[in-house]
Amino acid sequence: xxxxxxxxxxxxxxxxxxxxxxxxxxxxxxxxxxxxxxxxxxxxxxxxxxxxxxxxxxxxxxxxxxxxxxxxxxxxxxxxxxxxxxxxxxxxxxxxxxxxxxxxxxxxxxxxxxxxxxxxxxxxxxxxxxxxxxxxxxxxxxxxxxxxxxxxxxxxxxxxxxxxxxxxxxxxxxxxxxxxxxxxxxxxxxxxxxxxxxxxxxxxxxxxxxxxxxxxxxxxxxxxxxxxxxxxxxxxxxxxxxxxxxx
Amino acid sequence: xxxxxxxxxxxxxxxxxxxxxxxxxxxxxxxxxxxxxxxxxxxxxxxxxxxxxxxxxxxxxxxxxxxxxxxxxxxxxxxxxxxxxxxxxxxxxxxxxxxxxxxxxxxxxxxxxxxxxxxxxxxxxxxxxxxxxxxxxxxxxxxxxxxxxxxxxxxxxxxxxxxxxxxxxxxxxxxxxxxxxxxxxxxxxxxxxxxxxxxxxxxxxxxxxxxxxxxxxxxxxxxxxxxxxxxxxxxxxxxxxxxxxxxxxxxxxxxxxxxxxxxxxxxxxxxxxxxxxxxxxxxxxxxxxxxxxxxxxxxxxxxxxxxxxxxxxxxxxxx
Amino acid sequence: xxxxxxxxxxxxxxxxxxxxxxxxxxxxxxxxxxxxxxxxxxxxxxxxxxxxxxxxxxxxxxxxxxxxxxxxxxxxxxxxxxxxxxxxxxxxxxxxxxxxxxxxxxxxxxxxxxxxxxxxxxxxxxxxxxxxxxxxxxxxxxxxxxxxxxxxxxxxxxxxxxxxxxxxxxxxxxxxxxxxxxxxxxxxxxxxxxxxxxxxxxxxxxxxxxxxxxxxxxxxxxxxxxxxxxxxxxxxxxxxxxxxxx
Numbered sequence: 001x002x003x004x005x006x007x008x009x010x011x012x013x014x015x016x017x018x019x020x021x022x023x024x025x026x027x028x029x030x031x032x033x034x035x036x037x038x039x040x041x042x043x044x045x046x047x048x049x050x051x052x053x054x055x056x057x058x059x060x061x062x063x064x065x066x067x068x069x070x071x072x073x074x075x076x077x078x079x080x081x082x083x084x085x086x087x088x089x090x091x092x093x094x095x096x097x098x099x100x101x102x103x104x105x106x107x108x109x110x111x112x113x114x115x116x117x118x119x120x121x122x123x124x125x126x127x128x129x130x131x132x133x134x135x136x137x138x139x140x141x142x143x144x145x146x147x148x149x150x151x152x153x154x155x156x157x158x159x160x161x162x163x164x165x166x167x168x169x170x171x172x173x174x175x176x177x178x179x180x181x182x183x184x185x186x187x188x189x190x191x192x193x194x195x196x197x198x199x200x201x202x203x204x205x206x207x208x209x210x211x212x213x214x215x216x217x218x219x220x221x222x223x224x225x226x227x228x229x230x231x232x233x234x235x236x237x238x239x240x241x242x243x244x245x246x247x
Numbered sequence: 248x249x250x251x252x253x254x255x256x257x258x259x260x261x262x263x264x265x266x267x268x269x270x271x272x273x274x275x276x277x278x279x280x281x282x283x284x285x286x287x288x289x290x291x292x293x294x295x296x297x298x299x300x301x302x303x304x305x306x307x308x309x310x311x312x313x314x315x316x317x318x319x320x321x322x323x324x325x326x327x328x329x330x331x332x333x334x335x336x337x338x339x340x341x342x343x344x345x346x347x348x349x350x351x352x353x354x355x356x357x358x359x360x361x362x363x364x365x366x367x368x369x370x371x372x373x374x375x376x377x378x379x380x381x382x383x384x385x386x387x388x389x390x391x392x393x394x395x396x397x398x399x400x401x402x403x404x405x406x407x408x409x410x411x412x413x414x415x416x417x418x419x420x421x422x423x424x425x426x427x428x429x430x431x432x433x434x435x436x437x438x439x440x441x442x443x444x445x446x447x448x449x450x451x452x453x454x455x456x457x458x459x460x461x462x463x464x465x466x467x468x469x470x471x472x473x474x475x476x477x478x479x480x481x482x483x484x485x486x487x488x489x490x491x492x493x494x495x496x497x498x499x500x501x502x503x504x505x506x507x508x509x510x511x512x513x514x515x516x517x518x519x520x521x522x523x524x525x526x527x528x529x530x531x532x533x534x535x536x537x538x539x540x541x542x543x544x545x546x547x548x549x550x551x552x553x554x555x556x557x558x559x560x561x562x563x564x565x566x
Numbered sequence: 567x568x569x570x571x572x573x574x575x576x577x578x579x580x581x582x583x584x585x586x587x588x589x590x591x592x593x594x595x596x597x598x599x600x601x602x603x604x605x606x607x608x609x610x611x612x613x614x615x616x617x618x619x620x621x622x623x624x625x626x627x628x629x630x631x632x633x634x635x636x637x638x639x640x641x642x643x644x645x646x647x648x649x650x651x652x653x654x655x656x657x658x659x660x661x662x663x664x665x666x667x668x669x670x671x672x673x674x675x676x677x678x679x680x681x682x683x684x685x686x687x688x689x690x691x692x693x694x695x696x697x698x699x700x701x702x703x704x705x706x707x708x709x710x711x712x713x714x715x716x717x718x719x720x721x722x723x724x725x726x727x728x729x730x731x732x733x734x735x736x737x738x739x740x741x742x743x744x745x746x747x748x749x750x751x752x753x754x755x756x757x758x759x760x761x762x763x764x765x766x767x768x769x770x771x772x773x774x775x776x777x778x779x780x781x782x783x784x785x786x787x788x789x790x791x792x793x794x795x796x797x798x799x800x801x802x803x804x805x806x807x808x809x810x811x812x
Contacts, residue, residue: 060488060544061537062495065506069533072513075733076527083734092735165369172371172499175719175730176700184371192640195406197383201376205368212367313606401777406644410777413645415590501633501641511596511603514725515732517749520805521598522605524752527729 003196007203010186015207017182020095021167025102026160032103033110037148040111041118051111058108063101063166067173070101094177098170106163110156117151118144150226157219157239161212183207309523318508322539324422325494325505332429332490339434340486344441358438365435370493373432378416378424378500386412421500433490440482445471447478477558484551491543495536509536588627589781591617592647595632596723599748599805600653603632612805616670617651619797623788636701636722639664642773648781649774653742655703655767665776667785669769670798672812676704677743678761679731679750686738688761695719697727697736703766704740732756740764748807 040051058066074082074091082088090096121144129139168184176185187204191197220239309315346358365373383406390399390412398409407413416424448471456466497504513529516522593601595609604610609630621628631647642650642664649667655674656666680686686694692715698705700720708718719736721727724745731739732753739746743763750757774782792798799811 056544057537057541061540062492064495065533065536065540068506068510069530069537072527072529072533072729075730075735076530078733078735088735092730165371168369168371175697175721175726177720178713178718184369184375187372188375191379192637195383195640195644197376197379201372201379205364205372205376208369208372209364209367313608314603315607317607410645410775415646501637503632514596514723515729516598516725517728517752518598519752520748521602521611527733529729 003199004203007190007200008206010190011183011203011207014181014183014186015211017171017180018164018167018208019211021098021102021170021182022160022164024095024099025106026163028099028103029106029110029163032107033114036107036111037114037118040115055108055112055115058105059112063105064169064173066105067098067101067169070104071097071174094170094174094180098167098174102163102166102170105166106159109159109162113152113155113159114148116155117148120151121147146226153219153223153226154239157216157223160219161215164211164215165208314508314512314522317503318505318512321503321505321508324418324497324502328422328426328429328494328497329491331423331426332433332494333487335427335430336433336437336486336490339430340437340441343434343438344445347438347442348445362435362438365432370432371496371499374425374428374493374496375499377428377431378421381424381427382414382416383407386414389414418502421502422497425497425500425502429490429493432493433486436486436489437483440479440486441475443482444475444477444479448474477555480551480555480558484547484555487547487551488544491547492540495540505536505539509533588629589621589649590631590647591621591628592631592633592638592642592650592652593617594635594638594652594723596635596725597653597745598725600745601651612801613651613653615805616792616798616801619792619801620785620788623791624784626784634722635699639773642775645775648778649772649785651772653745653770654773655742656769656771657703657767659706660773663776665774665778665782666771667774667782668789669771670789670792671744671770671802672810673765673767673769674742674744674810675763676707676740676766677746677759677763679728679739679741679746679757680737680760681731681734682753682755682758684737684758684760686760691716691738694738695736697721697730697739699724699727699741702741704742707764707766708740728757742767744806744810751807 036051036054039047040055042048071092074097078088078092082091125143125147126139129143134142168182171180171182171185181189183204187200190200216239223239343358343361346354347362349355349358386407390408393411394409398411402409452474453466453470456470457463461469494504495506498507498510509532510529513527513532515527516524518524593609593613595601595603597611599611601609601611601613609632614630617628617630620626633641633646635652638650638652638654639660641647650664653671654660654666656669660666678686678688691712694712694716696708696712696716697719698708698721700722702724705718705720708716712718719727719730721730724741727736727739727741728749730736738761743759746759750759772785774785789798792801793812799809802811803809
């Protein structure tokens with residue numbers, strides 16, 4: 001029991017790195033994804049196909065390779081671009097670059113989810129809003145946005161959990177700075193000391209499970225608010241702990 | 248084995264004195280390379296050099312050297328892991344769906360535990376954990392048979408318990424283990440897909456079959472399971488897309504896969520004796536892999552679209 | 567059940583016995599000129615030539631296994647190969663887990679490499695980004711000596727640290743002199759050696775499992791013979807610039 005508790009204590013700080021990467025990239029990805037989904041659904045031919053291509057490329061390739069590629073790309077631009085502008089300390093820092101690539105990645109997946117939701121919005125509601133004399137922006141605020149969010153929320157929750165899992169890849173690809181190690185890094189390091197794969201990896205897995213459950217719990221609170229308009233008589237839908245295959 | 252190395256020193260080394268490899272540092276000046284480009288080339292490509300000039304010949308020679316050939320050959324690991332991972336995953340998925348639909352409660356709970364635990368932790372974690380755990384399990388089993396207590400005591404605190412119990416894992420074994428862990432991870436997703444698809448088969452059709460006098464078993468196999476595939480295909484195609492992206496992780500298991508070779512080929516080299524001197528080219532190689540996976544995704548999509556059309560033939564859509 | 571297991575175990579023991587004549591040598595394959603994968607896609611370098619020669623002299627059948635640096639000791643202990651020949655310095659810390667053969671490369675000072683136009687003040691190092699390869703003696707040294715006030719970046723391979731140095735992402739790389747010298751010499755002024763030499767390791771030897779005394783004896787005898795007849799120095803001269811001979 002003691003080694004188990006020791007592991008829980010040792011891995012507490014590393015888990016913060018995974019949480020940081022997820023917490024930093026998800027809001028950014030969310031904003032970008034909504035914008036991208038709107039462009040994708042817009043009437044602009046060029047905008048729509050560019051957004052589509054972006055989504056396709058980032059959903060169609062592994063994050064592992066995206067991380068490698070963007071790091072070496074950023075590195076090769078260092079002398080010509082980042083250094084002269086004094087940005088090199090930021091751009092090449094794993095805490096920034098890792099977040100950046102994760103955000104690019106989740107933008108594509110989330111945009112696909114939001115785009116799917118936009119496509120299934122009932123046309124009648126939008127037309128009704130326009131007929132009532134609401135401006136484009138007002139229609140978006142009052143009709144499109146809340147409905148899109150409601151429709152997309154369960155799938156988006158899955159995406160958030162998956163992105164949280166994907167944070168493990170950052171330190172497999174980018175240099176490790178000082179003692180900045182995440183759960184997988186640290187679990188691997190512990191394993192190399194005593195070869196007890198069962199202990200260390202189980203504790204790391206436990207952290208991931210616990211945090212995934214926490215994400216589902218929080219997401220459910222948000223979902224309940226989103227579905228607030230449904231009266232008490234109606235069965236309220238819930239976001240269940242069921243990471244799906246949507247990614 | 249030992250003597251063979253001497254003779255296998257590549258031509259690159261012999262050329263290293265005449266300045267050829269050094270000039271490669273300044274790749275912007277093809278004139279410097281002059282006629283020497285032919286030396287690095289593979290002989291059968293000479294006619295191409297005659298047509299397209301030295302530059303192309305140089306690049307063809309470079310892209311055709313042994314290191315690159317090893318890279319091209321390593322694509323087989325990715326493809327094999329994807330195919331076997333998918334087959335094993337399908338097996339685990341069918342098994343998992345069977346558990347999820349079992350009448351016996353503990354089995355259902357086991358199915359739920361499998362599906363949710365595997366999906367609740369990152370695939371990387373499982374991917375690293377399973378092969379290690381499996382290797383240790385096998386070595387432990389062997390050790391209970393072959394290790395003397397003295398040998399175990401002498402090696403206390405290290406693994407395996409005694410050297411006789413060591414199981415040597417080469418690339419082949421790692422590839423098998425990688426496929427199995429991909430199968431277990433994506434089997435959990437597949438189980439869910441198949442379970443959902445079984446539920447999606449219209450009840451009316453099954454009842455009609457019963458009314459026509461088919462037995463329960465016949466209805467299950469000939470109607471529900473057969474129809475299930477149609478409903479499962481979109482979900483299965485999703486899982487397959489996830490799986491092929493996960494094959495990029497093979498290098499984490501010491502398999503010399505496309506990612507590992509891309510890193511080796513792209514890493515900057517300053518020392519002429521170690522091969523072509525060049526700056527950091529890694530992102531170009533990763534870009535190739537980036538595009539490779541996008542193409543793979545595209546082809547898979549087309550394949551599944553074709554499949555869906557085929558199995559969907561003759562099925563009347565509800566509503 | 568037990569019978570089946572026994573049979574399987576016996577088969578394993580048999581092949582284990584047969585394989586005992588094949589000695590597996592673990593190397594990294596990314597540390598030129600010590601060991602690297604050449605353009606033909608084969609392992610090559612000083613240690614490959616040396617290892618092959620040692621095997622000939624010790625009458626061993628040898629084969630090479632390429633393994634990433636950061637797991638190279640665990641995988642030796644786990645039996646995935648029998649000796650590490652990968653430019654590994656002999657240190658007391660490593661001696662706690664593994665044994666070493668006699669050194670086949672003399673104690674080699676670690677050096678600092680910087681960009682050609684760099685003016686790092688080595689008497690007062692602070693606020694610098696120092697690149698090292700993870701799990702090396704230099705990584706431990708840098709952590710202990712410069713850890714406070716500087717940023718230590720550990721990379722999977724030494725080549726990656728050099729890539730980041732030449733791209734300006736790290737200010738200093740600390741690595742074996744035998745690794746840095748050829749690179750700096752070939753860089754045409756883009757990189758230079760600066761600051762003091764640091765003696766960290768006690769020469770380079772083959773890493774072995776503690777209970778593998780037989781192999782240790784054979785390798786030591788072969789190394790001693792190569793030292794005696796000058797062929798080891800010849801190899802060092804062939805691969806290193808400048809050579810650090812015995």
